[in-house]
Amino acid sequence: MATMTLLEALNDAMRTEMRNDDRVVVFGEDVGKKGGVFGTTANIQDEFGVDRCFDTPLSECGIIGTAVGMAVYGARPIAEIQFLDFIYPAFDQIVSEAAKMRYRSGGEYTCPMVIRSPYGGGIRGGHYHSQSSEAYFCHTPGLKVVIPSTPADAKGLLMSSIRDEDPVMFLEPKRSYRSIKGEVPEGEHVVPLGKGRVVREGTDITVVCYGAMVPTVEKAAVEAEKQGRSIEIIDPRSLVPLDEELILESVRKTGRCVVVYEAPKSCSFGSEIAAIVAEKAIGSLEGPVIRVGGFDTPFPYSLEHLYMPDARRVLQGIEKTYNW
Amino acid sequence: MATMTLLEALNDAMRTEMRNDDRVVVFGEDVGKKGGVFGTTANIQDEFGVDRCFDTPLSECGIIGTAVGMAVYGARPIAEIQFLDFIYPAFDQIVSEAAKMRYRSGGEYTCPMVIRSPYGGGIRGGHYHSQSSEAYFCHTPGLKVVIPSTPADAKGLLMSSIRDEDPVMFLEPKRSYRSIKGEVPEGEHVVPLGKGRVVREGTDITVVCYGAMVPTVEKAAVEAEKQGRSIEIIDPRSLVPLDEELILESVRKTGRCVVVYEAPKSCSFGSEIAAIVAEKAIGSLEGPVIRVGGFDTPFPYSLEHLYMPDARRVLQGIEKTYNW
Amino acid sequence: MTAELLKIIEEDGNVQKGRDPHLSDDDLLTIYRTMVAARTLDERGLALQRQGRIGFYLQALGQEASHVGSAFAMKDSDWFFPAYRQPGIPILRGVPYETIVDEWYGNASDTSKGRQMPVHYSFRQANFVSISSPIGTQITQATGAAMAAKARGDDTVFMTYMGDGGTSSNDFHSGLNFAGVYKSPVVFVCENNQWAISVPLSGQTASETIAQKATAYGMPGVRVDGNDVLAVYRATKEAVDRARSGGGPTLIETVTYRISSHSSSDDADRYRDKDEFEAWKKKDPIARLERYMLQRGIWKKGDRESLDESVKAEINVAIKKAEAKPKPAMESMFQDVYMNPTQQLRDQFDELRRLDGPESSDIGEFPL
Amino acid sequence: MTAELLKIIEEDGNVQKGRDPHLSDDDLLTIYRTMVAARTLDERGLALQRQGRIGFYLQALGQEASHVGSAFAMKDSDWFFPAYRQPGIPILRGVPYETIVDEWYGNASDTSKGRQMPVHYSFRQANFVSISSPIGTQITQATGAAMAAKARGDDTVFMTYMGDGGTSSNDFHSGLNFAGVYKSPVVFVCENNQWAISVPLSGQTASETIAQKATAYGMPGVRVDGNDVLAVYRATKEAVDRARSGGGPTLIETVTYRISSHSSSDDADRYRDKDEFEAWKKKDPIARLERYMLQRGIWKKGDRESLDESVKAEINVAIKKAEAKPKPAMESMFQDVYMNPTQQLRDQFDELRRLDGPESSDIGEFPL
Numbered sequence A, B: 001m002a003t004m005t006l007l008e009a010l011n012d013a014m015r016t017e018m019r020n021d022d023r024v025v026v027f028g029e030d031v032g033k034k035g036g037v038f039g040t041t042a043n044i045q046d047e048f049g050v051d052r053c054f055d056t057p058l059s060e061c062g063i064i065g066t067a068v069g070m071a072v073y074g075a076r077p078i079a080e081i082q083f084l085d086f087i088y089p090a091f092d093q094i095v096s097e098a099a100k101m102r103y104r105s106g107g108e109y110t111c112p113m114v115i116r117s118p119y120g121g122g123i124r125g126g127h128y129h130s131q132s133s134e135a136y137f138c139h140t141p142g143l144k145v146v147i148p149s150t151p152a153d154a155k156g157l158l159m160s161s162i163r164d165e166d167p168v169m170f171l172e173p174k175r176s177y178r179s180i181k182g183e184v185p186e187g188e189h190v191v192p193l194g195k196g197r198v199v200r201e202g203t204d205i206t207v208v209c210y211g212a213m214v215p216t217v218e219k220a221a222v223e224a225e226k227q228g229r230s231i232e233i234i235d236p237r238s239l240v241p242l243d244e245e246l247i248l249e250s251v252r253k254t255g256r257c258v259v260v261y262e263a264p265k266s267c268s269f270g271s272e273i274a275a276i277v278a279e280k281a282i283g284s285l286e287g288p289v290i291r292v293g294g295f296d297t298p299f300p301y302s303l304e305h306l307y308m309p310d311a312r313r314v315l316q317g318i319e320k321t322y323n324w
Numbered sequence C, D: 001m002t003a004e005l006l007k008i009i010e011e012d013g014n015v016q017k018g019r020d021p022h023l024s025d026d027d028l029l030t031i032y033r034t035m036v037a038a039r040t041l042d043e044r045g046l047a048l049q050r051q052g053r054i055g056f057y058l059q060a061l062g063q064e065a066s067h068v069g070s071a072f073a074m075k076d077s078d079w080f081f082p083a084y085r086q087p088g089i090p091i092l093r094g095v096p097y098e099t100i101v102d103e104w105y106g107n108a109s110d111t112s113k114g115r116q117m118p119v120h121y122s123f124r125q126a127n128f129v130s131i132s133s134p135i136g137t138q139i140t141q142a143t144g145a146a147m148a149a150k151a152r153g154d155d156t157v158f159m160t161y162m163g164d165g166g167t168s169s170n171d172f173h174s175g176l177n178f179a180g181v182y183k184s185p186v187v188f189v190c191e192n193n194q195w196a197i198s199v200p201l202s203g204q205t206a207s208e209t210i211a212q213k214a215t216a217y218g219m220p221g222v223r224v225d226g227n228d229v230l231a232v233y234r235a236t237k238e239a240v241d242r243a244r245s246g247g248g249p250t251l252i253e254t255v256t257y258r259i260s261s262h263s264s265s266d267d268a269d270r271y272r273d274k275d276e277f278e279a280w281k282k283k284d285p286i287a288r289l290e291r292y293m294l295q296r297g298i299w300k301k302g303d304r305e306s307l308d309e310s311v312k313a314e315i316n317v318a319i320k321k322a323e324a325k326p327k328p329a330m331e332s333m334f335q336d337v338y339m340n341p342t343q344q345l346r347d348q349f350d351e352l353r354r355l356d357g358p359e360s361s362d363i364g365e366f367p368l
Ligand SMILES: Cc1ncc(C[n+]2csc(CCOP(=O)(O)OP(=O)(O)O)c2C)c(N)n1
Pocket: B029, B058, B060, B082, B086, B089, C085, C133, C134, C135, C162, C163, C164, C165, C166, C167, C193, C195, C196, C197, C258, C262
């Protein structure tokens, strides 16, 4: 065990897996000498050389398109997209190619690759350095979508993602890169995809959240406790595949559900959680399913503190269903 | 009034508006001499000339990127994307540029444009000529999303979309292009965005559907009637802006809700409808909110008839909530 | 330099001696038979579509020299990232007609399990990577595979195909740019057949040639007569050898013509000039090769007819067999989304199965 | 042809007579003052960021000749689709410092209402279209606007900027290809400052020059010394005149250097060679222009200092004012998503307002 930031845990996961498996390569814009704009790939080029960790031209289309080709040919690419806001030039290669290669070829060709990208707000990144677009990928069959909230999960989930036989969107809560520290097992440490985590046990309300929203909800839960509401917090860890049962069990127990996320409220992954609950736990519901999300606006700069769900807004959501 | 196919109604809407407003231009791959691969733009180049209806190089990125520039400069572009499955190379221009131009410029620059594209299955188009990806656009603040189900709506909604001051994704149910005929007012005919339509009144179950699923659900409703279930069918017509009240009123009346759509089930627009109901009509619900969607797989070819929701699957969904 | 057009077989069948790649009689016969077989396959395919027996078809008439000549420059261990208009390559690589026709029918034996429209083949046995409908996406992929091979140190060469329309795609730009930067062992073959459905080359780019686009990526660009199989072979062979020996990528433009309509859904007469069509029809690459082989004394009148007949017979047998095969089982719709189906997919299949009492006959065990 | 580098002012300040664009003294002084003002603005901007008074800044040090010289070739009625490294253009177009600085602070007077990071300007008054972070997206947009202007028959010319990294973007390929096909009145200025954050030009493309990429799109490509304001002006003026008179688009490569780190978040010393940096520092475009103006007798030692001082004073006043202004009102977060907010947006604002008792002070009427 060592205490690491979430960023260090990600770096550790990549190095560990690159030592285990020489098919693994890391590339993207500025990931080499510079070690990434956040430092996630720091010193990887020094240790593994330019053949296994290299910079690319400024084309996300090229980064993902070549990654797909590498994966089809048997390599294990880890492609970094500098900010999730900049992934769209590669959207066609992700949804039309990576996600569909196994299916459309009848399983003759597969696409085991990881697309790593920092997402979310909270760093004064404004309009184009703050977006959370996990919903696009969760709606795309063939992709897996993983979002860690702790350093240990960051390492364990990234190692599983690299070993996975299918394309994984690995979205990193950039706001937590350095602000979240924790104990991380050294060497081999694998957290399976598809198994959620009970962050906190409670009896009155289930709050589903992930990534940088977990600490926010934990803070709110302490406040709620003071007002006599017992909060159970569930972090699915992988949005696809989703640990539905863990969420449904909790809601059947508490009878109430709130979903907290940064992305625009509508047609989001939060909507999916609400829909699952409305379909499969309707009999246990004692109040409306509340979504506390970003607003249905593009991401602002000066008013970011009002856009991002904070403890106050989580509490507002909790009260809405508790006092219904 | 004239009887038209949905295709002819769209063609009529474009001609009518091009006569009204010489800022309107139509372009895309094969829309000129060929009149589009489905014939939607037939004879428009003959009537308005190559300056106002022209073919483009094979780049969706170029089609939408230039459309954004035209709109910013004051033209009224109607850009055709040959199949919705092929829109992804333009995804960056749509979600990062068209959707955000007004917001990020503080309203100094705007992007009034229409992106027309055929979507959905039912024509043996297989993997890449059948997809329904409305959810991506519904999750993107700044875009409006419109889907007609009748020839009259096709004309009225397209004319409103062309006159709208914001970017509109106008998705056309290609399966209905020729199979659906109806009366269409000649000349001026405008159907406002944001107002849904009650396709059929009923008392037991509300079924929300749009595009090519409307006739399918109508067929199922007749069957259900025979088994003594009275179905109310709601077609929102524009998914964004959404006529929430119309849907909620209906569900408050019937106490039950089924959503039918072709897109993959999860994290879809159907999930959004379920979430809205679970948040705002929970008190009236007498059964689970059921989503009858496409499966969470890429689109198949040989088994398309099993992938597409049909009357049998709609009835299955109805029974699920009715007999809950 | 890129403007010059490489031509070896004259219209009359004479070859420009200095440029003759000196292929053996056997090689020439293999190339010839493959070109004829591709033509016959295309004729049968469109006929089946017209008879309503398959849902779609797309021909490569007139482009047989362009794709067979280039593919012949590759070793069996080399990989193809094809577009959708190279039917001769699977034939050259020995894929049985039945395997090809199974894909048209999307039946239970189709290598891609009935998930794609006809002619979107995937033939792992031939290192022929699954064909995608979205134009251009295979280009960056070919570059990526070539980057991986080079890093791994093996000597595989990759060839990817695109049309003139494909040069406008995002992937063309990134695929060639990355290949230039990493000096990847990949050959880009652009079959310039003058049309992208109804859009002529002049509406596709203001560039005088496709070959000169190579300049933008710091790689050689070569322009060849795409109806001259020796010219195509020679140019691609040089490119393949250069790639294998570490010399990096090449862009090859094969100047040819789409004799057929774009596909079974298209009618080219509605937008294409008859004279242009007739002029190109006279330049048939198969006839041109026959004139050369006749001179060389390895071909005689009548050979073609018998070859046509035997190929047609083989294909007809394949069609009979393919047509008799069942559709893929219902459960196959839920397979290959991921290596292992998610709980959600298992539930969705369960629901569908419960619905379809009558079809229960073809329901097997759902894999766990 | 594209390889040749256009240079007019020698290092010593002499000009190559034959090529002198013969700018008037006033024009030269305007260009000079704008370049100096841009430099000063950049120094103040980074200082504010270092002091934690603004959140981010990005400088154009060393690239003043490249963007001011090219912009000066445009009429006031012409339009810019800029990248994020052309601070001199708003200054040239007379945008007040206060308006510029308001954007850094994202305050209530910011033309883009505090929605973007610093230096992502939108200045309609200057036909300076809203700057976007995603690299390259402005390129196709400039082409589209030019297509619309041409169709409408007005004589507006459009200029768009990109970096060397931007040439790898999807939009570079489509933007130039469309402009070539439609002969649109647009000038593409690529400021080749040798670096894309930490990626050198050699890692960006194998193309020897950026200018030669024009060949792929059938348009002229011109390569100029980007630190020579007369060379930049002359080349762009020719391109602008050609565009206005129906001659179509041009790609101009200005060869220059990013003297600063990429942005306030970057430290170039971690990846960049000191000697390379020092060598380029000596080629400062402002000093080069001063030597020429000195010879021409319209500049003397001391002018720079006083100019610096007066500009800095003006900017400091602007900063004081901007810093004192309030943030945008809470309601503004929900405006400009659409022309009219949807019911959903009105509800979401309502909920937020109810939450924020204390901030209710800045809550106005929500527009209906
Ligand atoms: C991204 C994308 N856009 C549009 C289409 C529709 N489409 C299919 S083929 C085609 C023309 C392709 O022309 P070209 O690249 O020259 O190839 P050819 O058909 O001539 O062999 C088009 C526009 C597509 N398949 N993919």
